[in-house]
Amino acid sequence: MCIDTHAHLDDSRFDDDVADVIGRAVEAGVSLIINPGSGLQASRRAVELGERFECVRAAAGISPHDIDDHSPDDWRQLDELARTAPIVAIGEIGLEYHYYKDAEHRKRQQEAFRRQLDLADELDLPVIIHCREAHADLRCILSERAAGRKLSGVVHCFSGTVADAAAYIHLGLLVSFTGIITFKKAEGVRKIASAIASDNLMLETDSPYMAPEGYRGRRCEPAHVIEVAGKLAEIHGLALADIGRITSGNARRLFRLEGSDEKPAVVYPIRDSLYVNLTNRCTNCCVFCPRETEPRVKGHWLGLEHEPTSDEVIDAIGDASSYNEVVFCGFGEPTLRLETLKQVARAVKQQGGRVRVNTNGHGSMIESYDIVPELAGLVDTVSVSLNTADEQQYVELCRPQRGVEAYRAMLDFIGRAVELLPGVYVTALDYPGVDVEACKSLAAELGAQFRCRKYRHLG
Ligand code: SF4
Structure with a gap:
């Protein structure tokens, strides 16, 4: 409409x-x-x-x-x-x-x-x-x-x-x-x-x-x-x-027209994919992230009132095979809910669907062990927000809870994902001051594909 x-x-x-x-x-x-x-x-x-x-x-x-x-x-x-x-x-x-x-x-x-x-x-x-x-x-x-x-x-x-x-x-x-x-x-x-x-x-x-x-x-x-x-x-x-x-x-x-109230979306379609909103918590606090101010993406309101259970998410997805991909994304880090993510991903795969996880790459640091082997077989693609090729700039832009350790953990995560998962992308925003070419070179060194995202164009 x-x-x-x-x-x-x-x-x-x-x-x-x-x-x-x-x-x-x-x-x-x-x-x-x-x-x-x-x-x-x-x-x-x-x-x-x-x-x-x-x-x-x-x-x-x-x-x-x-x-x-x-x-x-x-x-x-x-x-x-x-x-x-x-x-x-x-x-x-x-x-x-x-x-x-x-x-x-x-x-x-x-x-x-x-x-x-x-x-x-x-x-x-x-x-x-x-x-x-x-x-x-x-x-x-x-x-x-x-x-x-x-x-x-x-x-x-x-x-x-x-x-x-x-x-x-x-x-x-x-x-x-x-x-x-x-x-x-x-x-x-x-x-x-x-x-x-x-x-x-x-x-x-x-x-x-x-x-x-x-x-x-x-x-x-x-x-x-x-x-x-x-x-x-x-x-x-x-x-x-x-x-x-x-x-x-x-x-x-x-124009304050009727229907302007926004309800939180647990799953939300964009193009021919379905996105899953597991959490609003994150181990980063990026300067460009509207998570705490206006968590809206492509007309979907992502501010959750509660974190959905795996059953709620599976019900909300319905027929996973009717989408190009089911993508764990939202405004928050999905690997903070690793068990739920795996349960939902398993259900999607059982239906013949494809799974992508958009992540900040901190999952193994969060769990204090290498989580990538657990994603193998459940996740087709990961897309990791590299954001910069410089660890000090990462600390300034992404403001990780665990400082520079988080950047190094992300690089290790990308390396392991390249070894064990079928598709690995790293992304960077064309945010002022970010050397996008350096990000692209780092992605190539790590063996991952690269995608540049446009600053202020969410989703
Ligand atoms: S990693 Fe993603 S969800 Fe977390 S603060 Fe940064 S942009 Fe927001």
Whole structure:
């Protein structure tokens, strides 16, 4: 299921068949549609549509295109509407410099934008931001406003650079992409979309504009958000269901929509594999790990309320052979629960499934004996987080409970795994200051395969 976070169903092009359009969206797998207002009348109409259709939520705002069409009384009425109607955001608001080169107009846009940011602050609502050719000014205004706190909102139909996206994300905002990412000549936009972690993304159509490839020149409608989701999934190497779940979760949390409560996952699918979340305990405390702050991966909440028993995990897995792999991972070190891990792995193997263990490689140190022979026959692949080729840097980045001993124990674990297990990967993050090439060379020396993971792209 997907959420179209930006569709102007209030547009006159939908007057004759809005119910059919919404019906087609639901049939295609769209669970909710956010209808922003681009002016007072459009916002009123969005609110009406929200009241009429169960899957539509309204936002209210005056867009930079429309600021000159509104009298002081219209602005007062917008304030009143925002305070009294069931809206989920203030928007769309923002800066449009492509069509307006005049400095005076741009100044008025900035004033209108700031005024509506004040309204959103006062009502504790997120904002839906339009920005075209104005990212420098937008970043400046938003940074000033944030003054160290996190903002809440989205830069919709994102047209900036990777650096712009990073700046908005740092401020607490999300970015969303339209059907533009499906256009044949939009390689640059796809490259930017691939650099942004999916945890910071949402989907939208911007209907009736921006119809995706295959529909260009025709009216865009919310059902087309599935094309946007498909392309984003392809760009990120994920399944369509993954992108739907991740971006819908992002939208539900941003707009505080129903279903935003997150339940801990004991097992969780990503792509064609099933992951097992045995524990949140770990013998490391890596500087880049969100285990204790926000343990979410690809739309799954991994903060456990209790550590599951082997029976609970085996039940939750179901038919292990229907997955490419069953992977012990989660936010925590699975070998801290070695007996449970072995029992579950045995059950998976009995069903003809494949087993991978993602580990920090401390298992033998934890147990004070060589655990690798016990994994042989139960585990097809281990993936060990090397993270750095330098033991002092390991201590700084991974902050192991047992200091440098943990790094040396990990290297011994990798060596034994290479001897006894069919597949051994070591991984490193492209974290600032990490010499990824040195990690790759060390992996080769140890006889393991190497994989570089992208910092901030979890899962
Ligand atoms: S080893 Fe993994 S789970 Fe443990 S702190 Fe580091 S990143 Fe988090």
